[in-house]
Amino acid sequence: MYTYLLVVTLFSFGIVLMLYFGYINSNVSLGTLQLTSENGVFNDLKTLIINQFHHPLSLLLTQIIVIMIATRIFGFIATKVLLPIVVGEIIAGIILGPSFLSSMLPAFSETLFPKSSLGNLSMISQLGLVFFMFVIGMELDWDSLKSKTKESVVISHSSILFPFFLGVGLSLFLYNEFAPQNISFIPFALFMGIAMSITAFPVLAKIVKERNISNTSYGAMSLTCAAADDATGWYILAIIIAISSSTSLGASALSLGLIIAYMLIMIYLIKPFLAWFASKYQDDTTLNMSMVAIILIVLLLSSLATEIIGIHALFGAFIAGVIMPSNKDSKLREKLIPKIEYVSVLVLLPLFFALTGLRTQIGLMETSYHWYICGIIILVAVAGKLLGAALSSKFMGFSWSDSFRIGALMNTRGLMELIVLNIGYELGILSAELFAMFVIMALVTTAMTGPLLHLIDKIKK
Numbered sequence: 001m002y003t004y005l006l007v008v009t010l011f012s013f014g015i016v017l018m019l020y021f022g023y024i025n026s027n028v029s030l031g032t033l034q035l036t037s038e039n040g041v042f043n044d045l046k047t048l049i050i051n052q053f054h055h056p057l058s059l060l061l062t063q064i065i066v067i068m069i070a071t072r073i074f075g076f077i078a079t080k081v082l083l084p085i086v087v088g089e090i091i092a093g094i095i096l097g098p099s100f101l102s103s104m105l106p107a108f109s110e111t112l113f114p115k116s117s118l119g120n121l122s123m124i125s126q127l128g129l130v131f132f133m134f135v136i137g138m139e140l141d142w143d144s145l146k147s148k149t150k151e152s153v154v155i156s157h158s159s160i161l162f163p164f165f166l167g168v169g170l171s172l173f174l175y176n177e178f179a180p181q182n183i184s185f186i187p188f189a190l191f192m193g194i195a196m197s198i199t200a201f202p203v204l205a206k207i208v209k210e211r212n213i214s215n216t217s218y219g220a221m222s223l224t225c226a227a228a229d230d231a232t233g234w235y236i237l238a239i240i241i242a243i244s245s246s247t248s249l250g251a252s253a254l255s256l257g258l259i260i261a262y263m264l265i266m267i268y269l270i271k272p273f274l275a276w277f278a279s280k281y282q283d284d285t286t287l288n289m290s291m292v293a294i295i296l297i298v299l300l301l302s303s304l305a306t307e308i309i310g311i312h313a314l315f316g317a318f319i320a321g322v323i324m325p326s327n328k329d330s331k332l333r334e335k336l337i338p339k340i341e342y343v344s345v346l347v348l349l350p351l352f353f354a355l356t357g358l359r360t361q362i363g364l365m366e367t368s369y370h371w372y373i374c375g376i377i378i379l380v381a382v383a384g385k386l387l388g389a390a391l392s393s394k395f396m397g398f399s400w401s402d403s404f405r406i407g408a409l410m411n412t413r414g415l416m417e418l419i420v421l422n423i424g425y426e427l428g429i430l431s432a433e434l435f436a437m438f439v440i441m442a443l444v445t446t447a448m449t450g451p452l453l454h455l456i457d458k459i460k461k
Contacts, residue, residue, distance in 0.1 A: 059117050060124075064351065066112065070096060071350040086203050086414045087447045089350065093357030094439070103363065113358060125355050128348020129419060130303050130317040131340050136202060137321020138333045140227045151221060151396045156228035158392035159410045160197045160236070163384025167196035170380050174373070178434050187244035191429045194237050195421060195438055196381050200414030200446065201226040207412065207449060218393075218402040222409040225389070230416065234318055237420060238311040244427055245310045258309045263319070270298060271323040278325040278332045287335050295324070295336065312423055349415075356418050359425060360439045361432050374437040381441050382448075385411040401460045408452035417442040 070092040078088030095101060102109040113121075171189040179188045204226045213219035242255035277294060299320045306316030325332050365371055390407035394400060421438050424430040430438065 056117065056120060059114075060120055063112065063117065063121060063354075064347070067092075067096065067350045067354040068347065071353055082450055083447050084203050084207060084412075084414065084449070086200070087443060089353045090356070090414075090418070090439070090443050090446075092350075093353035093355070094360050094362070095357065096354050097357035097360050099357070099360060099362040118355070118358065121351055122355055124348060125351035126313070128344050129314055129352055130299070131344035132349055132415075133314045133317040133419075134299050134321040135337055135341050135344065136230065137318045138324050138337055139202070139205070140231060140322060152224040152228045154396055155221065155389055155392045155406065155410075156225040156232065159199070159225065159385055159389035159407075160229060160232055162388025163196040163381060164193035164236075166380050166384040167193035170196075170377070174434070178373075178431055180428055180431050183429055187240065187429055190240045190243065191424050194233065194240055195417070195424065196384055197229075197236075198233055198413055198417045198420050199226045199229040199385070199410050200412050200416040201230045202416075203414035203446060204409050204412045204449075207409065211453070216402075218398065218405045218409075221393070221398075222406045225406065225410060229410065231322070233416075234315055237423070238306070238315045241311045241315075241423065241427065242309070244429060255310055259311060262305055262309060262316075266302065266319050266323055270302075274298065274323065275325045287332075287339070291332075292336075295332075314419065314423075352418070352422075356422060356439065359422070359432075360436050362436050362440075364433050364436055370433065370437075374440055377437050378441045378444050381413075381445055382411055385445075401456055404456050405453060408449055408456065411445050411452070412449045413442045414446045417445075 071089045074088035074092035074095075075085040076088070078085055078091070096113070098109075168189045171185070171192040174192070175185055175188055179185075201223075205223060208214050208219045208223055211219075214223065238259060239256065242259060243252050245255070274295075277291065299317060302316035302320040303313035304316070306319075307313040324336070365374065386404070386407040388407075389410040390400075390403040393403035393406045398406065418439065421430065421435060421442070425435050
């Protein structure tokens with residue numbers, strides 16, 4: 001096979017050379033052979049490559065290759081210094097953006113990421129997020145939530161409400177100076193609250209797995225609470241988006257009504273249909289193509305419905321994952337998750353990190369005052385999430401050490417925070433300065449999880 005491809009390539013190259021020299025030898029004027037310079041072949045080849053590089057598809061493929069290499073390298077470095085891989089991927093995105101690459105190599109950055117190409121990059125990264133949120137929905141263990149309803153509800157909701165109200169309170173001081181001019185206070189305050197309240201369930205799950213603490217009481221509870229936190233947080237975010245996108249009280253009420261109608265259809269019509277459909281293929285060892293097609297259609301229709309309603313396609317993707325038949329009833333999730341995860345996590349999600357990095361302008365934080373505000377945001381985020389989860393865990397009977405371990409794990413924000421921030425940026429709720437500050441907050445709170453757990457273990461000993 002490889003020999004065949006090599007022969008075809010050499011044959012094609014030979015044809016190109018023959019045509020080229022044939023073209024040269026045909027340029028005869030007054031009986032004199034008109035030859036190009038001896039470097040003509042290489043100059044023409046260089047021109048051809050440059051022209052083809054600027055073709056949208058060639059440029060997009062180049063961007064994907066560069067982004068994948070950068071995120072994998074920095075992700076690998078992050079793991080070597082005992083940080084979550086997402087920390088390295090976020091840093092890679094920031095380095096590829098205006099904060100570093102554009103300021104150090106402006107010509108190269110403009111060639112690799114021209115503004116005209118960012119639309120294509122954004123669309124593909126959004127598609128990657130749709131698949132990623134679908135996987136997150138499928139990974140939520142609802143049986144585990146039901147078995148620990150009381151504890152998980154109290155701890156997860158405390159870890160949402162405490163930072164939420166602190167974020168709303170902080171918005172009173174930030175609104176006049178940092179809010180975009182055309183945004184009113186209520187959507188700004190609500191978004192500040194939810195941006196403080198997010199926990200990154202997938203990152204937390206990886207940390208728990210890597211530290212081998214899933215069988216401990218605090219590890220299992222943090223996983224359950226993070227799952228409940230994600231589900232509740234996305235419902236609240238959907239409502240906030242509906243309110244922010246509406247132009248009047250009547251429009252907001254209509255959006256909320258459509259959300260309720262959508263949820264009822266998904267739970268009472270689509271979910272039973274998928275369970276019945278999955279039962280037909282329960283004994284299959286591999287996924288049936290017809291079933292995969294049906295699942296993808298449900299995913300895309302759900303995403304389209306929530307996008308049209310005005311609460312973002314990612315919410316629809318998340319709900320589509322939630323209503324998939326559980327592993328107890330069918331092995332559908334177990335078979336489907338790895339196949340989608342490979343494409344979304346390895347190929348498409350890095351594009352989202354790069355896009356976030358291209359939007360993050362750390363250079364706008366040019367004064368000590370900006371860094372002071374950034375520090376306040378980090379402090380409020382950590383205090384709200386850590387104390388909210390720790391105090392409620394202690395109230396539910398955990399020891400102080402385990403309570404603070406749960407708080408440290410729930411303080412992990414990672415990728416989920418970046419998704420929320422990008423939604424706020426696209427809706428015009430977050431200014432460029434606030435967006436950069438919150439990205440730094442997401443980076444710091446994710447990076448500090450491991451050291452915090454190590455510190456708690458050291459204090460206990």
